Amino acid sequence: MTDEDDGLERGRHEDVAADHSAADAEDVADRWDAAGVPTPEALAETAEAAVRAAGDYLAERFRDGGTVGEYHTDDVKAEADEAAEGLIFEEIREDFPGHTLHGEESGRSGDGRVEWIVDPLDGTNNYAIDYPSIATAVAAQVDGETLVAAIHEPLVDDCYVAVRGEGATVNGEPLSVTPRDRPLDRSTVSLVVGLPAVRDDELRAEADAVRRALSGRCKRVLETWSPCVDWGLLARGSLAGVVCAYPDPFEQEAGELLASEAGAVSVSGEGYYAGAVDEATLAALVETLPEQVRESVSG
């Protein structure tokens, strides 16, 4: 799909994107390691270009009121999600044609060592109701390990990039959570409930119990239904913690790397993840969880 076909306008990142696509293929292709895998820096450059392309497209549609008709019926519900995923795939294919692509909309294709996990529109329901809390996310995995993540929140134009072992940035500025000495009753945490727990009665009841437990202890429990927005807030240290119940991998892979590279600490197990800005907050958060969940993340 061309820019003309889908009315794509890249807004203020036009120059960055143009620079990127003009960057010699050679320039990118030069940056491979001895095993024939692109360097994390090369992956990160592509990841950022990809989420910006999709995010800018979604923001343009959002501001034009283009979400209303599209999301009116189930049949057309996925139009913007699919278009955004197409833009991400285009960016990745341009730089790395042999890589495996694994998108929330179109599934998995390819069998390369490098796999891109793509959430083209995180917060689809928010988008559908014109609620401005959305993001676009990609995670690049090499042999199953996430090495690079990028998340773009297009409506506030914040772009997060994380590289394993090298830290995280927002709009190019380094991110580092600072430990806080603040009890949960003065802290805001977020709860992420993934599709399996939304759709299954038993798992939903479990997630409801987690919500009640957190609400009883924390100042506020935020539910954005756009988990990548929460990941950004955790990485900034704005949220004290994030608890995920059966999260979707398409957003989780990118989010976990972003949080850990910003210095957040976490535990996980059997469908649950809990992350926080420091060990004391994490311990308090885990202590709050219902027994069964606490055991699974402590296990």
Ligand SMILES: O=P(O)(O)OC[C@H]1O[C@](O)(COP(=O)(O)O)[C@@H](O)[C@@H]1O
């Ligand atoms: O209530 P719905 O529409 O089934 O959506 C629930 C899903 O929405 C999310 O919050 C965001 O998912 P999307 O990336 O599909 O927009 C998921 O974490 C959650 O599983």
Ligand SMILES: [Mg+2]
């Ligand atoms: Mg998502």
